[in-house]
Amino acid sequence: MFSFLIYPDLKYQTKYKVKMEKRFGTFTGYMWCDNCFFMNFDSKVFLFFYGVCALATVLCFTSGISALVMTIKALSAVNTQLSERTAGIHKNFLQSLVLTAWIHIVCILLPLLGFLLGVSVLIRLSQFPYFPYFLVMIIQEHGAASTVTMFLTNNLLRKTMKRMLPLPFENSTHSLTRTSVIS
Known part of the structure; x- marks a missing residue:
């Protein structure tokens, strides 16, 4: 769903690139092609999407590491019973x-x-x-x-x-x- 919502923010970036060029200086030519895009943090939809993705990544790693630690502890604890x-x-x-x-x-x-x-x-x-x-x-x-x-x-x-x-x-x-x- 978010992929469809943020598509315009990533595809049509001429105004955003002009704004960034004024801020950081002249860009090289390849940065103006359609395949080169910036993360448009001016867009609230993209900012929300970025936050959700960052949170999901952290939760994924946390749950994976927690599951690994708990599995190792459980195997060590019941090793005598198995x-x-x-x-x-x-x-x-x-x-x-x-x-x-x-x-x-x-x-x-x-x-x-x-x-x-x-x-x-x-x-x-x-x-x-x-x-x-x-x-x-x-x-x-x-x-x-x-x-x-x-x-x-x-x-x-x-x-x-x-x-x-x-x-x-x-x-x-x-x-x-x-x-x-x-x-």
């Missing part, structure tokens, strides 16, 4: 979730920081023509990397998937190698 197998499953699942969270952080925040660094340092795209495309690709593929990581690190998920999707060629591979060795 069997070794159950505690191992819980710890493996927690490690898998933490690793997946790190992949999300690395594959989303680092490319975004790369964009901000590129804008701040004024990297000329002619020097690194594929830089933005590479960063966008990392952001887009974070879900696939996260899914693969979950399958590689989560023993319970991997065993369940093997039971759900039996691979018929697993046994035939072994019989082929035995046949070729005999020949």
Whole structure:
């Protein structure tokens, strides 16, 4: 909803850019293109949107860290009451979730920081023509990397998937190698 409401504030910025140019000095030519926009804090809708996003980000990190801390405390507290197998499953699942969270952080925040660094340092795209495309690709593929990581690190998920999707060629591979060795 807010994306539609703030669109005019981000798309039509000629007056705002002229105002900022008077305040900060002459802008370079690339800052006048349609794809270059400023955060228009003169707009109350955009200011409210920015505040809601900032609050949501802080709450997201706070709830994630709180959940991690409480899960670790709970696993440590009931470790004596759980069997070794159950505690191992819980710890493996927690490690898998933490690793997946790190992949999300690395594959989303680092490319975004790369964009901000590129804008701040004024990297000329002619020097690194594929830089933005590479960063966008990392952001887009974070879900696939996260899914693969979950399958590689989560023993319970991997065993369940093997039971759900039996691979018929697993046994035939072994019989082929035995046949070729005999020949």
